[in-house]
Amino acid sequence: MSFTRIPMLGLFCARIGTRHLQGVCALTSPVRYYNKIYTKTGDKGTSVTFTGVRKPKDNAVFKALGTTDELSSAIGLAAEFCSEAGHPMEDRLQIIQCVLQDVGSNIATPLSSARNAHLQKVKFNHKFIHEMESWIDEMTEELPPLKNFILPSGGKSACSLHLARSICRRAERSMAPLVRDEEIDPETLKFVNRLSDFLFTAARYAAMKEGKEEKIYRRIGELPSQDDKKKD
Numbered sequence: 666m667s668f669t670r671i672p673m674l675g676l677f678c679a680r681i682g683t684r685h686l687q688g689v690c691a692l693t694s695p696v697r698y699y700n701k702i703y704t705k706t707g708d709k710g711t712s713v714t715f716t717g718v719r720k721p722k723d724n725a726v727f728k729a730l731g732t733t734d735e736l737s738s739a740i741g742l743a744a745e746f747c748s749e750a751g752h753p754m755e756d757r758l759q760i761i762q763c764v765l766q767d768v769g770s771n772i773a774t775p776l777s778s779a780r781n782a783h784l785q786k787v788k789f790n791h792k793f794i795h796e797m798e799s800w801i802d803e804m805t806e807e808l809p810p811l812k813n814f815i816l817p818s819g820g821k822s823a824c825s826l827h828l829a830r831s832i833c834r835r836a837e838r839s840m841a842p843l844v845r846d847e848e849i850d851p852e853t854l855k856f857v858n859r860l861s862d863f864l865f866t867a868a869r870y871a872a873m874k875e876g877k878e879e880k881i882y883r884r885i886g887e888l889p890s891q892d893d894k895k896k897d
């Protein structure tokens with residue numbers, strides 16, 4: 666494998682994909698080419714931001730970066746389940762993964778150490794949030810109204826979307842301190858907040874399309890007990 670290797674930025678570019686390679690990395694110099702995926706520079710528990718600042722890996726920046734990465738993986742898995750079940754949701758989920766890469770670029774570029782050249786490369790395009798809202802509205806129109814608290818359920822596509830939704834909320838929590846400290850664009854936080862709504866709606870939509878039952882919350886005393894079941 667051959668990829669663009671940027672000193673100080675680490676493998677972030679290679680890992681976050683071609684959009685970033687074309688955007689951020691192509692204009693960063695000096696550029697060298699390596700064949701190895703590892704540099705060993707992170708072996709002592711620190712890594713670098715796109716702005717070249719070395720921080721511990723448990724710093725808020727890498728926590729948020731890692732959580733958005735985890736979220737994208739969960740969405741990828743959900744997209745596979747959706748595709749197997751024949752839902753036309755795969756393309757949208759892939760677009761969302763691309764936008765998440767842009768969110769990652771923004772997180773990797775803390776404003777306190779960013780120069781103008783960095784900022785231009787990682788500027789977050791918030792217009793996509795409106796498009797995602799229209800996707801939510803479109804699905805909601807087809808869904809039966811929500812009358813009960815739904816448990817994550819309704820088939821593999823739905824459950825994987827619920828899992829992605831819950832990781833999305835963790836990503837939101839991990840990004841909140843960075844927004845509060847004015848280190849990242851607040852629109853990225855708005856995006857992940859809306860994304861959890863999208864994932865919730867998409868989960869319900871997938872369950873409906875597959876004809877799978879969404880389980881609802883009941884107080885423990887209202888559930889049939891094992892003894893009741895035996896009597897039946």
Ligand SMILES: Nc1ncnc2c1ncn2[C@@H]1O[C@H](COP(=O)(O)OP(=O)(O)OP(=O)(O)O)[C@@H](O)[C@H]1O
Nearest residue numbers: 674675676677703704705706707708712727730731
């Ligand atoms: N544990 C982590 N969680 C989240 N983000 C990380 C983590 N480790 C590194 N990063 C970020 O992802 C980028 C790519 O990760 P990579 O594993 O290449 O970094 P590294 O550990 O510093 O270097 P190397 O793995 O080559 O020793 C880093 O430049 C950093 O921005």
